[in-house]
Amino acid sequence: MATPERDPDCLFCKIIAGEIPGTRLLETDDVIVIQDINPQAPVHGLAIPKRHIPSAAHLTLADAATLAAVIDAANTVARDKGVADSGYRLVMNIGPDAGQSVAHLHVHILGGRALGWPPG
Numbered sequence: 183m184a185t186p187e188r189d190p191d192c193l194f195c196k197i198i199a200g201e202i203p204g205t206r207l208l209e210t211d212d213v214i215v216i217q218d219i220n221p222q223a224p225v226h227g228l229a230i231p232k233r234h235i236p237s238a239a240h241l242t243l244a245d246a247a248t249l250a251a252v253i254d255a256a257n258t259v260a261r262d263k264g265v266a267d268s269g270y271r272l273v274m275n276i277g278p279d280a281g282q283s284v285a286h287l288h289v290h291i292l293g294g295r296a297l298g299w300p301p302g
């Protein structure tokens with residue numbers, strides 16, 4: 183079955199539709215980047231495809247352009263926020279052990295401080 187364009191119960195689908203507020207850092211035809219409501223670093227955005235994809239585990243080669251658009255938007259926000267040279271981390275959490283709490287694919291953009299490795 184094809185991935186639905188929108189899940190009516192999904193928080194990020196509601197933010198994309200404007201039904202729940204979110205601070206938009208960037209918007210393109212296919213992607214929004216919003217400010218994370220609970221930032222873990224001085225720069226913490228979420229790059230989100232407008233099409234509902236539950237997680238990166240659901241991506242196939244057919245989604246290559248969507249994924250590239252998400253990464254491109256994340257990189258643009260990193261440049262806009264001034265962390266492109268100091269460095270930043272792009273993170274996709276998948277499933278419970280990784281701490282994924284919203285089942286709509288999103289790439290965290292984290293920067294503005296030294297980030298520990300390995301992550302907790």
Ligand code: 5GP
Nearest residue numbers: 204205216217218219220275281282283284
């Ligand atoms: P995950 O834990 O799924 O990798 O990331 C979900 C992220 O969404 C978390 O960093 C959390 O702070 C953020 N978040 C949860 N609810 C909201 C919301 O209503 N608005 C915004 N802007 N971010 C949210």
Ligand code: ZN
Nearest residue numbers: 192195234286
């Ligand atoms: Zn969704």
